[in-house]
Amino acid sequence: xxxxxxxxxxxxxxESRGPLDDADRAAIVALPHLRRTYEPSSYLVREGExxxxxxxxxxxxxxxxQKLTANGARQIVSIQMTGDFIDFQHLFLRRADHNVQALTRxxxxxxxxxxxxxxxxxxxxVGRAMWIDALIDASVFREWVVNVGRRDARTxxxxxxxxxxxxxxxxxxxxxxxxELPMTQEQVGDATGLTSVHVNRTLKSxxxxxxxxxxxxxxxxxxxxxxxxxxxxxxxxxxLDQTAPIV
Amino acid sequence: xxxxxxxxxxxxxxESRGPLDDADRAAIVALPHLRRTYEPSSYLVREGExxxxxxxxxxxxxxxxQKLTANGARQIVSIQMTGDFIDFQHLFLRRADHNVQALTRxxxxxxxxxxxxxxxxxxxxVGRAMWIDALIDASVFREWVVNVGRRDARTxxxxxxxxxxxxxxxxxxxxxxxxELPMTQEQVGDATGLTSVHVNRTLKSxxxxxxxxxxxxxxxxxxxxxxxxxxxxxxxxxxLDQTAPIV
DNA sequence: CGAAAACTTGACCCAACTCAACGAACGTGG
DNA sequence: CCACGTTCGTTGAGTTGGGTCAAGTTTTCG
Numbered sequence: 001x002x003x004x005x006x007x008x009x010x011x012x013x014x015e016s017r018g019p020l021d022d023a024d025r026a027a028i029v030a031l032p033h034l035r036r037t038y039e040p041s042s043y044l045v046r047e048g049e050x051x052x053x054x055x056x057x058x059x060x061x062x063x064x065x066q067k068l069t070a071n072g073a074r075q076i077v078s079i080q081m082t083g084d085f086i087d088f089q090h091l092f093l094r095r096a097d098h099n100v101q102a103l104t105r106x107x108x109x110x111x112x113x114x115x116x117x118x119x120x121x122x123x124x125x126v127g128r129a130m131w132i133d134a135l136i137d138a139s140v141f142r143e144w145v146v147n148v149g150r151r152d153a154r155t156x157x158x159x160x161x162x163x164x165x166x167x168x169x170x171x172x173x174x175x176x177x178x179x180e181l182p183m184t185q186e187q188v189g190d191a192t193g194l195t196s197v198h199v200n201r202t203l204k205s206x207x208x209x210x211x212x213x214x215x216x217x218x219x220x221x222x223x224x225x226x227x228x229x230x231x232x233x234x235x236x237x238x239x240l241d242q243t244a245p246i247v
Numbered sequence: 248x249x250x251x252x253x254x255x256x257x258x259x260x261x262e263s264r265g266p267l268d269d270a271d272r273a274a275i276v277a278l279p280h281l282r283r284t285y286e287p288s289s290y291l292v293r294e295g296e297x298x299x300x301x302x303x304x305x306x307x308x309x310x311x312x313q314k315l316t317a318n319g320a321r322q323i324v325s326i327q328m329t330g331d332f333i334d335f336q337h338l339f340l341r342r343a344d345h346n347v348q349a350l351t352r353x354x355x356x357x358x359x360x361x362x363x364x365x366x367x368x369x370x371x372x373v374g375r376a377m378w379i380d381a382l383i384d385a386s387v388f389r390e391w392v393v394n395v396g397r398r399d400a401r402t403x404x405x406x407x408x409x410x411x412x413x414x415x416x417x418x419x420x421x422x423x424x425x426x427e428l429p430m431t432q433e434q435v436g437d438a439t440g441l442t443s444v445h446v447n448r449t450l451k452s453x454x455x456x457x458x459x460x461x462x463x464x465x466x467x468x469x470x471x472x473x474x475x476x477x478x479x480x481x482x483x484x485x486x487l488d489q490t491a492p493i494v
Numbered sequence: 495c496g497a498a499a500a501c502t503t504g505a506c507c508c509a510a511c512t513c514a515a516c517g518a519a520c521g522t523g524g
Numbered sequence: 525c526c527a528c529g530t531t532c533g534t535t536g537a538g539t540t541g542g543g544t545c546a547a548g549t550t551t552t553c554g
Contacts, residue, residue: 448535
């Protein structure tokens with residue numbers, strides 16, 4: 001449809017969220033944009049600051065959303081990966097309510113917030129796709145509340161692994177057999193509300209029971225159904241029926 | 248501006264999310280709608296079912312969003328009150344990913360989903376207000392991940408009390424001195440990832456320390472600043488600068 | 495090759511859970 | 525209007541999942 005510009009991944013992503021016509025696609029491709037690289041652990045968004053002028057779309061790499069408590073504990077509230085929009089969550093808000101940090105080195109396409117705001121009303125189909133994207137993010141936040149609130153450590157970690165695996169597969173970034181999880185065990189702890197020590201023990205235990213295999217940070221699944229059950233994982237909340245493969 | 252119809256609360260609510268002109272207000276008031284009553288603990292939305300045809304706006308009463316784990320544990324993921332829209336979270340999604348239940352008896356205004364979808368693109372200012380509303384809900388979900396993930400029981404419960412107090416005040420439903428919390432201790436536990444027994448002990452301890460007072464389910468604050476600190480509460484995530492008083 | 499970061503493991507501890515009993519409040523029907 | 529069942533709140537005693545502290549070991553990377 002369009003040649004393979006940096007913007008084509010974004011078009012495909014939005015198209016996976018809702019049907020677009022040629023004019024919609026053209027309007028997206030025509031958006032002025034910059035490409036940018038962020039080093040691991042650098043901040044894209046900082047809690048408390050005015051929502052920034054640019055909205056980032058991840059072309060490659062992983063990032064995470066995070067908040068800190070008064071006593072310095074960190075809670076990661078979501079993982080974002082290639083093909084995810086970072087700033088829809090602040091698109092119409094005045095201030096950032098959380099931090100976004102690069103997990104790996106990431107490349108982004110940055111588009112002016114006002115241009116995206118305008119696009120969302122001028123091209124209703126695009127606006128709808130953006131809505132859906134933001135709503136799916138919200139659904140993931142809800143599932144994370146359940147995960148840290150009501151599941152034990154083993155189930156909780158397995159659930160995180162399932163989510164990342166399924167989303168990576170859906171984005172064409174991983175095979176069925178497993179995936180590279182570029183997180184330290186401390187970061188896994190911050191995402192699950194556990195300590196790194198307990199993450200370590202729990203991963204060991206999951207491996208001992210044959211539910212996962214580990215080689216460095218590569219997580220392998222011998223039997224997807226087994227980990228799915230151990231994780232109490234159902235992909236309903238990811239709304240994959242509104243997400244076509246993008247790569 | 249408009250006489251006091253059931254819809255005027257909805258107009259005021261949307262207006263608090265973003266500026267509307269007369270035509271926008273008229274379009275909202277013109278929406279065909281039904282009024283409906285739900286008894287306590289009845290379901291408005293059920294996980295797994297197709298997103299329903301009607302979208303509810305709460306005219307009075309409280310509700311909560313909830314998910315269940317495989318072993319039967321319940322996690323409440325948000326509290327919704329008078330002036331809240333329930334179904335924006337599913338406005339463009341095919342299936343419900345969580346349950347919504349009435350906490351007290353609630354009265355709702357129900358509007359057809361398709362009419363709201365159409366309104367959001369035909370009247371961009373209204374669409375923008377709807378976006379903002381949905382984004383603020385998402386911000387609350389993120390804060391809840393932090394709350395259950397990284398705060399201890401006392402801070403966690405205090406935080407819930409602060410959030411409900413601030414939101415009720417913002418909606419004109421409570422005074423500065425305290426508020427009626429129409430939840431059982433088991434429900435408070437389900438909202439904070441604790442057991443009802445521990446909620447009981449923790450409330451007692453907060454009262455013994457003079458941070459709250461209790462009379463039945465009425466929670467009083469002697470010193471707002473004190474509970475704010477005990478709760479590690481900052482209202483940034485509620486985006487009150489984009490929320491005018493509605494009552 | 496050396497330093498720093500990440501991972502692993504052991505020993506001990508405690509915040510929150512479980513189980514259980516009882517009291518208070520509340521709605522409902524006779 | 526009272527009896528009574530049911531739900532809700534309260535408290536005690538004992539248990540445990542996950543935390544803390546600390547000491548290696550391995551990996552990474554400049």
